[in-house]
Amino acid sequence: MLITLICVPYEVSAQLTWSPVFFSEDDSLTISFGASAGNGDLEGFQGDVYLYTGVITSSSTSGTDWKYVKPNGSNGWSTFPANLKMNATGSDQWLFTFAPSIRDFFDVPDSENIEKIALLFRGEQGGEAVKVGRMADGSDWFIPIEESGLTLTRLSPARNFTFCNSPCAVDIEIHLSTTQPDSTRSIRLLRQSPQGTYSDTLAVTSGDTLRTTQVFSEPQVHKLLAIGSSADLQDSSFFDVMVSEAPLNQKRPDGLKDGITEHQDGSVSFSLFAPNKSIVHLVGDFNDWNPTQEFVLKRDSLNPDSTWFWTTLTGLEMDKAYRFQYLVDGEIRIADPYSELILDPNDDRWIPASINASFPNYPVDKTQFHVGVFELDEPIFEWSDQTFTPPPKEELVIYELLLRDFVEDHTFETLIDTLDYLERLGVNAIELMPVNEFEGNSSWGYNPSHYFAVDKYYGTKKQFKRFVNESHRRGIAIILDMVLNHSFGQSPMVRLYAEGDYGPPTEENPWFNQVAKHDFNVGYDMNHERLATQYFVDRVTQFWLEEFHIDGFRFDLSKGFTQRNTLGNVGAWGQYDESRIRLLKRMADHMWSINPDAYVILEHFAEYREERELASYGALLWRNMNYAYGQATMGFASGSDFSGVHHLAAGFPNANLIGYMESHDEQWLMYKNVNYGNSSGDYSVRDFRTALTRQPIAGAFFFLWPGPKMIWQFGELGYGGGQGECLKGHEYANEEQCLPSDPGRTAPKPIRWTYRDNPLRYAIYEQWSAMISLRKQDPLFTSASTEVKHYLNVDQKWMYLQGPSSDTKALIVGNFGVEPQSRNFKVTNFTTETTWYDYFSGDSLVANEQGLLSFDQQPGEFSILTTKSFATPLVSVSTEDDQSRMSIPTSFEVSSVYPNPFNPEARFEIDISKPSNVSVHVVDILGRTVHIVQPKQRMLAGQYTFTLQATQLSSGTYFVSVQSDENGFFMTPFTVLK
Template sequence: MKRIYLVVLILSVLATACKKGKVSPESAGPVTPVTPVIPVDAIPSLPAAAKDGVVFINNGASAIVTLYAPYKKSVALIGEFNDWQPTAMKNTADGNIWWVQIDNLNPSIAYAYQFLVDDNLKVADPYCEKILDQLNDSYIDQTTYPGLKAYPTGKTTGIVSVMQANQPTYTWKSTSGFTRPAKNNLVIYELLIRDFTVEHNYSSTLQKLDYLVGLGVNAIELMPVNEFEGNLSWGYNPSFYFAPDKYYGTKTALQNFIDECHGKGLAVILDMVLNHSFGQSPLVQLYFDQPSGKPLAISPWFNTNSNIHPYNVGYDFNHESAATKVFAKNVMKFWMQEYKIDGFRFDLSKGFTQKGSSDDASFSAYDASRVAIWKDYNNYIKSIDANNFYLILEHFADAAEEKVLADEGMMLWNGLNVNMNEATMGWSANSDFSWAFFTRHGFTRSENLINFIESHDEERTMYKNLNYGNATGSYSVKDLAVALKREEMAAAFLFAVPGPKMIWQFEELGYDVSINYNGRTGNKPIHWEYFQQTERKALYDAYAKFINMKKKNSIFNATDAIYNLTAGIKYIKLTEGTNTVVVIGNFDVSSKDTNVDFGASGIWYDASTGSQMTLNSTMYTKTLAAGEYHIYSRMPLNGG
């Protein structure tokens, strides 16, 4: 009788404490949690083996499943292991973590499961490595994802998570012997799996690695590959951060892709989207106010208002929140360790702020809190992998702020699309791309500035050349052959600027389909036949030559640079020791006279033509035809 009375008493106390100490998710106002009045010996403590999400014990026969969900009244686990009947989860003393141990599992079986929260909300596990999507999985073919588990139709609704103790594992081969390229010699190829091959998967992309090796790039930057909403996406609408999107292939296929890249000397950089998430995310759903269509004020991760800055989409993470910091760091650590990647490119890194602003000028102003957030994340990444790991920011903020981040070793995007495209089109007025030089940013090292002409986010330069190019007489930039040669000239200048570079996929073939074709983020035509076309293949070969010269000649990372990029005649002069390189070109659409001090007379080698030139004085005076360029050097260039 005493035991029965004690049990009843404990249950009564627990019930009372739950009423007093838990806050309803429907309350959108600020909340001060009440400390539960529960005897310490009656509180189910979190097992030592537990971690966020699922951890298997007892050789996979048992699983401890946890969910961070403060202020909830109840959480239950439902899934194939209990025929979708709720198994109540226990709550820790602080009310933050819910957990339960599930026994009698078959380690070889993949179990579908969800959390049932407050008896009315079903969500998948935010830490799961695989999801099932009733709406979109049917469009994933067996070649891309063989043996995909069927959705448990009739048992539940919404996104379902999957756990398996003995899941397929990948045996790494090449990673241990791979050395990441030095930052200054980094040449990145940005790639969207969906639009790179017709099959849109890791296996088909692997078949094109020799094409990239031939081009000379030494890193691949994959646009987001973690689960995003739908299938046909750029990936900037993320929902699950630990699960690779099945539309591109399996987990082991992605690991194999990275391994094979390493085997061919290619680093792999992942595009990481931690500024925001979308409504499919369980983190969003757990604290969401349906009437207002906004996250609740008690959300541990998200701001109630997503328009804290002018470029936000989806629901805005609050990176001042401790819960967000923990989650973000867990995501980073997972991809670094589980997939052995070499770097992150952080999307919209300027958005990691709580300072509201409605215009870009205010948004871009120096923000000490944002700097502190990025220093913290950078130090965390270094604590996991200090071996030349690439942390790349899409920042575009105040130069003083970017300098602080660069001084910490972070790398920053620097887009040249507008000005360089004006130059290739033959319009001189806005064609100065001298912002490409790291000294213009106040940086002390060129390795911290990644220059590019195109990224996924800009209009394709060849499209604008062919549609809006300038013309004089019979010379017209709208002519395909002329436009391609001007792209070649622009590339010669790009790779002459010291520091790392990035190329957008098929830029090296003069891809000329507008970014707005089929909608900005819609599928784009895949033109591998361009590689067989003589004039386009010549552009590829020129890119390969410039990249090879950059990697083999240290002068292209020289800190001594003189340049004039304002008018039709543009030049860059680099000096290292006794060698000098001058890249000079006519971006006008008519012939122009030049008068440039080369600094030395005598023989100069022209890497663009393979010929030699003799200067009788230090001055280079010559009439350059429209679109004509040269790469002169005092000593022959390796790979030139």
């Protein structure tokens, strides 16, 4: 029996152990995992650790094709069931037992053989995998099924590839273990001959340990093979030692930039900025991934801290995608930081062809870590947006969205299909949360790894260009959320100078600080004072502006663009920082040299003096008004003065504040309404239907303030407060206030296009659309010079608008309270105009002899009056809880399970007519609970669909048992057939 294993470093194998050592698929197995194993991501982690696990079987298409994954389902990664929780034993060590057998645990049919167990170790906090224990190279863990036999373990060198300069001495240590302790054992170390056979014997030992030092002088790859023998068993380990000569010193050709440059003659140049590195090899499909002397890059060194490595390839095929990497100092494998397509050894297999089939397979047997791809003579995209002009800053109505949580297949192609919906709403800009390559697939995107590649999880760069082009055709600008405060460990610029495979950065790193300069940093902090960082930042912004016709950027954590150390003092971080202002102006100047109209949007939140200076320079700044608008919609006058959404009220001379009621970082207003809303008598904001009627009035007092505005996805449909719609880690929803079943802060959220079918929800969309339309029809509602008088810290609020840009005057009056309100408004205090027009009804109103207009308003009622008559929108404004207009069930009901019998999956529905505490269990014919579908939790009125998986149950008859505090006990039968 011949067993061939890929050996792993000693410290890895020592930290992932299992008992028994030799076992079959019908045995139970206990594993022990240490935090320092592999990438060491769980070192010092204090939370619970959960397995994400599966098996490689005879039905797998490759050695990494997971089957029978637990937890299963599309959201399995963000699920943490108790049966996958590991037992903490202390000292950063965790245990887990697969029982009663490996086959039974994974429910693998007898027709398949189990070859390996696949493992990832997830550190859970707040319903998210905040830490993930992987192999040192970022790949998955695998335990081979070994019933008996012989195992050879190479302790040194730990890596399968060792690099050294000629001549070099390599210490080699190899051990054997076997289930035949009395057998005769031997280990041989062989080198491959020029003829390709392993016939050159370097060392031999009789016993279970071989220790030797071998000296290699000839510049080449020395391919080695260790063979262990015991009786009729053998095990082997292949590894390489590469000996190289110093690179040729030669100046780069004039004009050659960092990254990949295609030339008209079909040749391709590569240039890598790598100070203090000795040698770089180019490896890829063009040389079968062999780092030979022919592919050593030339070195252009002004001095040790200004060094480039470069080369030019010829003889490449047109229209062919080439995979490649840089091998730096024989140890570090990175993709080019400027690569426009990245291959990931772990994440790519989870992207189905229906989402993105445009990228080649990862070269599994050739290399490790990220791989770049280039293609000569790529087809040129035909743009048709030459006449597009981005909206002026003060007219912006931005729609912020996370593609993952906006459309089910999270693709640019499907996003194009939503443009009709967004155009009808009236938005003229879309702000996309990060779409450049980030770590993992499902993410908010604030963990960037590569800045020039579109993340494949969302589609192809051609599809993204189609989306931008189609948006521009509709007059909609595209803004990208760009993360340049930090990068994460998979970044090639982190990995090139890192203490481990994925960081932290070393002192030599030309782009990143060893220690972040502020407390809010995540990942690894960029040093924006470094010329290398400034060059890189400028290349990033220029690339997206030119290649994808992007109209601007929202810079995440822009307050972090500083080298002033404020660790431990968040207040000092926000104080006026001349160096930070200088750096941001420098970046903006470069952008405007490419596109004078480009939006520079800062998530800044610094002191007034700094923000005013940046706004006066032309930057736009995020203006968070979530708290004030939340107080208002909940029905509390205290703290509800939202005038800070207006630049003049905030003390800014220019309309450069992007006001928002909600964003990806803020709790939904609807969540606040239904959980914390005010009440009086029979009127309660916490009533679901009443909560929805509070959103249109907020829109009236939001969109009609002059200056740019932003809304967060599905806010126009009253998102928030439904099942799974709770943003964890927020003042209005800490971990205890959100339900345990609610997704983590950055985990996928429910996608609610069905909310359009709810008339009261869609009424919000219609009314907001009408308000945005009014905003577009008159400069009164956008001009920076418009004066706004207001009275807001009361229940019945009003705001009056007038200015030199328009002859129109406007008056908005609304009752945010929970009781009826009346007000006489003397319009003649502001204008001689006495005839006013109600925007939504079309009625005309005339002030009385005293110049008064009277307003008697129910809670949530509002009026938009103008001195100019505008076309009446085809929507109505109502605060009534009209049951007939809503798809809210009239009774509590539990449907039958369908299909029935079933395998592998079935569904059932529950109709809830009013909020209630509800639990859903599966019980057997004896009434014993065998599966918890949903623990008892508060559910709002609505229609809910639940899914049953056959893998959770054995064959037999069961009942869905539903218990409601308000409505009693319900049961419905079903049968599982296997």
